[in-house]
Amino acid sequence: MRRYQGRIIATVLAMTFIMFWNYLFYGVLGNKINWTVDLLFTLVTLVSVWWLTLYIDESNQLVYKLKESEKQYKELSAETNRIMDNLQEIVFQTDRKGIITFLNQAWTTLTGYSVKESIGTMYNDYFDHEERISNHLIAQLKNKEREGRIEVLYHRKNGSKFWGEVHYKLYYTNGQFTGSLGTLTDVTERKNAEMELLKSNQRLAMQSQKLAMAGQLAAGIAHEVRNPLTSVNGFLQLMKTEYPDRSQYFDIIFSEIKRIDSVLGELLVLAKPHQVQFKKIKINSVLQQVTTLLETNAVLAHIEIKKAFEQGKEWEINGDENQIKQVFINLIKNGIEAMPDGGKITISSEQEGDFVKISIKDEGGGISQDDLDKLGEPFFSTKKEGTGLGLTVCLNIIGAHNGEMKIDSKLGEGSTFHILLPLDNQMEKAEKTKPYIMPSKMI
Structure with missing residues (x-):
């Protein structure tokens, strides 16, 4: 309707004017009506008015559209500015x-x-x-x-x-x-995190180089010491037969030589890169064998080994069975030594995501937070006569198997060692053999 508004109004006004004119011309002045001329004049006038006002309607329509476009533009501009001003970027x-x-x-x-x-x-x-x-x-x-x-x-x-x-x-x-x-x-936080990560990686690289050098040095020392130690041990055996009345002193010497040889063996294990030959291992079966092996030692120390794993249920991993056994033996022996007055060691296994988690819990005196931060460092031990190499070897072996160790401990409440090893289908995705450099901390 808005489109024809001007023409309709103009036409109505024109007809009103013509009617008023006819009233004056014919009614008041008394002129004779000429229908042909009058109708033709009326028609021409109305057509002319309609045609002239057509341009007015089109102009009004254009003005209306322009106003609407301007209104929409202002609304869009305001919305865009509102969005822009609320962006965090x-x-x-x-x-x-x-x-x-x-x-x-x-x-x-x-x-x-x-x-x-x-x-x-x-x-x-x-x-x-x-x-x-x-x-x-x-x-x-x-x-x-x-x-x-x-x-x-x-x-x-x-x-x-x-x-x-x-x-x-x-x-x-x-x-x-x-x-x-x-x-x-x-991106300040991200950049700071990247810089911290870079510094951490540099520290780890330096630590790895130090450990590698220490390993090479340890291997050299172990080889050099073992040869004269063998000779000393042999001559002492001969001397023991000559002085039977002093055998107790020789027994102490042989005990200490055996301890030195044990430390040298651990040094060699630590120094040697582990090229592991993987095969399928049933974790619960390995745990059963290890507990059977150590049960006698545990009984002598008044310690009960509780098997909290299902012997009929198996989780398979890929790895070196002897090395995995060595990890379990070391950790169980640590638990036995942590309870001189007796107690209980609980061994359990369960699946955790793509890993099998083996937990070895003791009821010993626990480990302080400061000592927890140092565990795994070579030659650091919480035991008076410990070398600190046993746990380091364990971490080295677990790392070579793409696993992880976590330790939960509180003073007076005992310690729990959690070993996570990837299940068989996950281990296949990793490299089968590689030398492993122990990280500075694995807790």
Whole structure:
């Protein structure tokens, strides 16, 4: 209806005027009616009015559409600005000279500079002028790249700094750079985490080098000491037969020589890279064999070994059976030695995700937090006469099997050693043989 509004009004007014004219011309003045002329005049007048007002209606329609478009544009612009101002990322735009032409409110929140004072300034007024940034941008423009990413150290208005990750698009017209559009995100926490990780990796690398050197040195010392030790042991055996009245002293010497030989053996195990030949191992069967082997020692020490694993149920892993047995034996012996007055050792196994978890729990005196942090370091031991190499060897073996060890312990409440080993289907995804360098901590 709005489309014909002008024509209808004009036509009605024209007809009203014609009727009024006819009333005056024929009624008041008394002129004779000429129907042909009168009808033709009326028709021409109405058609002319309709045709002339057609342009008025079209103009009004265009004005109406323009107003509607302007209204929609303002609403869209307001919505866009509202979205831009609520974004946590900075949105920016520059011209071909690098002058900032647009910023959203996130710029003020992150940098402290107002949008008004920053518009019209150069894009590089707010970060360190590093050569790598200049080289990066020059290379991008030279190669006519359309988009890119770079990390830049920005300055805030208060003097502090933050790392920003810039994603940008470059625009060209007829091969000439005309401007850029992009986003800026605060990645300071991520950069700090990356730097901490890098420092940690460097520390681990240095620790690994030290351990490797210590292992090589230990292997050399072990080989050099064992040869004269064998000779000493032999001559002492001869001397014992000549001095039977002093056999108790020789027994003490032989006991200490045996202890030295044991330490040297552990050093060699620690120093030698483990090229493990994997085969399928049934964990509960291995646990059964180990507990059977150590039950006699446990009974003599007034210790009960409780088997809390289902002997009929098996979890299979890939690994070296002898080495896995060595881990269990070392940990159970540690538990026995931790309870000089007797007690109970509980051994259990269960599936945990893609791993089988073997837990060995004792009722000893427990381990302090400070000592927990040091466990696994060579030559550190909580036992008076311990060498600290037994647990180090265990960690080395578990690492070679792509496993992990966790220790739960509190003073006065005993300790629980959890060994997690990947199940058979998961182990197949890893490398079958590789030398393992023990990490500084595995707790």
